[in-house]
Amino acid sequence: MAEVLVLVDHVDGQVKKNTAELLTLARRIGEPSAVFIGGNAEAARPRLAQFGAEKVYVVDNADVTGALAAPLAEALAAIVEQSSPAAVLLPTSGVNKEAAARLSVKIEGGLITDATDVQAGDGGAVQTTQSAFASNYTVTAKVTKGTAIVTVKPNTTPPQASQAGATVVPVEVTVSDLAKAARITDTQPKAKSGRPELTEAQIVVSGGRGTGGDFSPVEAFADTLGAAVGASRAAVDAGWYPHSNQVGQTGKQVSPQLYVACGISGAIQHRAGMQTSKTIVAINKDEEAPIFELVDFGVVGDLFTVLPQANDAVKAAKG
Amino acid sequence: MNIVVCVKYVPDAQGDRTFTEDNTTDRAIDGLLSELDEYAVEEALKLTEGGDGEVTVLTIGPADAAEAIKKALQMGAHKGVHVLDDALHGSDAPATSLVLAEAIKKITDGKPELVLTGLASTDGTMGVVPAMVAERLGLPQATQLSTLEISGDQVKGRRDNDAASETIETSLPALVSVTDQINEPRYPSFKGIMAAKKKPVETWSLADLGVDAGQVGLANAWTAVETFTARPPREQGEIVTDEGDGGTKLAEFLSKAKLI
Ligand SMILES: Cc1cc2nc3c(=O)[nH]c(=O)nc-3n(C[C@H](O)[C@H](O)[C@H](O)COP(=O)(O)OP(=O)(O)OC[C@H]3O[C@@H](n4cnc5c(N)ncnc54)[C@H](O)[C@@H]3O)c2cc1C
Ligand SMILES: Cc1cc2nc3c(=O)[nH]c(=O)nc-3n(C[C@H](O)[C@H](O)[C@H](O)COP(=O)(O)OP(=O)(O)OC[C@H]3O[C@@H](n4cnc5c(N)ncnc54)[C@H](O)[C@@H]3O)c2cc1C
Numbered sequence: 001m002a003e004v005l006v007l008v009d010h011v012d013g014q015v016k017k018n019t020a021e022l023l024t025l026a027r028r029i030g031e032p033s034a035v036f037i038g039g040n041a042e043a044a045r046p047r048l049a050q051f052g053a054e055k056v057y058v059v060d061n062a063d064v065t066g067a068l069a070a071p072l073a074e075a076l077a078a079i080v081e082q083s084s085p086a087a088v089l090l091p092t093s094g095v096n097k098e099a100a101a102r103l104s105v106k107i108e109g110g111l112i113t114d115a116t117d118v119q120a121g122d123g124g125a126v127q128t129t130q131s132a133f134a135s136n137y138t139v140t141a142k143v144t145k146g147t148a149i150v151t152v153k154p155n156t157t158p159p160q161a162s163q164a165g166a167t168v169v170p171v172e173v174t175v176s177d178l179a180k181a182a183r184i185t186d187t188q189p190k191a192k193s194g195r196p197e198l199t200e201a202q203i204v205v206s207g208g209r210g211t212g213g214d215f216s217p218v219e220a221f222a223d224t225l226g227a228a229v230g231a232s233r234a235a236v237d238a239g240w241y242p243h244s245n246q247v248g249q250t251g252k253q254v255s256p257q258l259y260v261a262c263g264i265s266g267a268i269q270h271r272a273g274m275q276t277s278k279t280i281v282a283i284n285k286d287e288e289a290p291i292f293e294l295v296d297f298g299v300v301g302d303l304f305t306v307l308p309q310a311n312d313a314v315k316a317a318k319g
Numbered sequence: 320m321n322i323v324v325c326v327k328y329v330p331d332a333q334g335d336r337t338f339t340e341d342n343t344t345d346r347a348i349d350g351l352l353s354e355l356d357e358y359a360v361e362e363a364l365k366l367t368e369g370g371d372g373e374v375t376v377l378t379i380g381p382a383d384a385a386e387a388i389k390k391a392l393q394m395g396a397h398k399g400v401h402v403l404d405d406a407l408h409g410s411d412a413p414a415t416s417l418v419l420a421e422a423i424k425k426i427t428d429g430k431p432e433l434v435l436t437g438l439a440s441t442d443g444t445m446g447v448v449p450a451m452v453a454e455r456l457g458l459p460q461a462t463q464l465s466t467l468e469i470s471g472d473q474v475k476g477r478r479d480n481d482a483a484s485e486t487i488e489t490s491l492p493a494l495v496s497v498t499d500q501i502n503e504p505r506y507p508s509f510k511g512i513m514a515a516k517k518k519p520v521e522t523w524s525l526a527d528l529g530v531d532a533g534q535v536g537l538a539n540a541w542t543a544v545e546t547f548t549a550r551p552p553r554e555q556g557e558i559v560t561d562e563g564d565g566g567t568k569l570a571e572f573l574s575k576a577k578l579i
Pocket of ligand 1: 207208235247248249250251252265267270283284289301303304354
């Protein structure tokens with residue numbers, strides 16, 4: 001069976017859940033091999049083995065670990081050349097999409113981004129499911145040329161364990177001068193909120209212009225629910241919340257079990273990032289707000305009175 | 320500095336976007352310059368303010384795509400290039416990037432200085448064409464930037480991701496993509512609208528670029544859309560008006576739905 005490469009998303013060897021999801025998908029189309037970029041691959045190995053990686057290609061080269069697309073694409077191209085895989089799966093992120101883009105041109109393989117599902121199609125073609133036009137459409141597509149390259153959205157496939165060997169295969173990569181021509185010269189880590197990551201969270205509570213800049217009731221409710229905090233672009237543009245928390249077309253696309261929109265009107269660009277959520281709840285003063293068209297449950301009311309009351313009631317229910 | 324800005328013409332997101340029978344985007348509905356490309360145009364205009372260099376806007380698209388060029392010229396870009404050829408219908412991202420790269424070579428006599436693009440189109444939303452163009456032109460990329468400074472041939476910008484805010488540096492020639500955080504795109508002024516009418520726009524075919532029609536279009540795409548299905552509209556659930564118990568009712572709903 002042909003190999004399927006899965007790019008591992010990790011922080012210093014701590015493998016993220018999206019990688020387990022991709023390994024699960026990879027098993028449907030071939031034999032999963034993990035591609036680990038960076039140091040501390042040993043720490044990652046047990047988890048990669050648990051989800052079915054037969055091999056772990058390890059690239060421990062400072063020229064590649066810099067989180068830029070061009071060196072990553074060269075590393076992936078080198079591994080593709082040595083393993084002739086049926087497909088390369090990457091977790092969707094800005095950098096991964098761009099590395100996939102360069103890889104697509106290098107190896108002449110078709111590229112599909114932001115897939116929510118991956119299947120083995122007729123004649124061995126790799127078939128995908130995507131959302132299009134602000135998630136108003138579900139599209140199935142297939143790669144018709146070369147090695148299939150697919151970026152997969154997090155939180156769209158339940159990970160299933162399946163023990164495998166996870167044999168480590170060290171890979172030497174020489175990065176070209178051209179790929180090294182762009183460099184990261186400074187990194188300022190973001191303050192950690194202690195909350196789950198937006199795209200991985202099971203519950204997201206978001207605030208919009210209706211918060212007037214006071215996110216405290218939104219954060220309090222999120223903490224009670226163990227949720228991530230999101231924001232509309234209006235709230236981000238006003239400087240009330242960091243851009244990395246923006247949900248929508250130009251922010252994060254989330255599909256949690258529960259999405260709670262507080263003081264958000266429901267513009268098309270915001271919907272594009274949240275309307276595939278399983279259950280949607282909204283609190284808005286304006287009964288005409290378009291967000292109510294999407295909700296499973298809506299409260300017409302002031303978020304500053306509704307949220308604290310809901311918070312107390314949920315705490316009480318949880319005991 | 321001479322800058323080429325890639326701009327896409329897209330169906331208006333406020334309209335009913337859908338597909339046609341051959342599984343390609345229905346472009347019969349009203350379109351416009353992809354809003355995220357306005358930020359790239361604005362950044363190019365700022366970089367050439369004071370008369371230093373020229374901004375050429377480049378689009379690939381059907382006849383109506385001339386509208387996207389017009390808008391950018393009204394904002395202040397100096398000239399436009401429209402690659403228009405029936406064989407381009409249904410092109411995928413690799414083919415689009417091939418044609419953009421060839422057009423950029425022709426515009427710049429093979430010596431691009433700065434290529435600017437948006438973060439992603441608002442229809443395909445892949446966010447991959449900039450990196451593909453950079454790969455084809457052999458350029459370094461500094462992408463997803465929310466700030467940009469160019470001094471001499473040094474390029475510096477900030478990019479934010481989940482974990483960190485990073486400074487990226489490279490040197491010209493380069494390809495840069497910018498986010499909607501970078502600036503506030505200007506509205507065309509009356510003067511800009513009048514001036515745009517006199518600005519040169521060239522229309523090129525694939526033959527003008529020396530690109531073989533067998534490398535582009537629906538039949539030669541490396542991916543194929545097989546089916547598209549409209550997502551069933553979400554059924555509106557229960558809406559209550561807060562009469563002092565809205566929060567309690569919300570908690571009850573969450574509890575019943577086993578979400579807490
Ligand atoms: C190219 C482009 C990309 C974009 N990308 C995104 C994106 O990624 N994400 C995004 O969110 N937007 C995006 N937008 C912006 C989008 O069009 C909307 O402007 C934005 O989503 C509005 O944010 P909002 O709902 O918070 O504000 P508003 O539309 O102003 O709505 C505020 C809502 O709060 C309600 N409200 C006010 N006070 C209270 C209160 N006390 N209690 C309860 N309710 C209250 C009001 O009734 C109103 O419905 C984009 C726009 C463009 C052009
Ligand atoms: C719903 C949908 C799904 C699609 N899925 C796929 C797919 O899976 N694989 C695939 O290969 N293709 C796919 N396509 C086709 C692809 O979108 C087009 O080929 C498109 O021209 C390039 O991708 P993009 O629009 O996503 O651009 P992006 O990569 O998001 O564009 C980024 C930037 O590149 C520049 N740019 C992009 N297109 C042009 C243009 N025509 N003229 C000038 N500048 C441009 C702009 O500066 C833009 O801001 C899909 C299209 C649609 C509508």
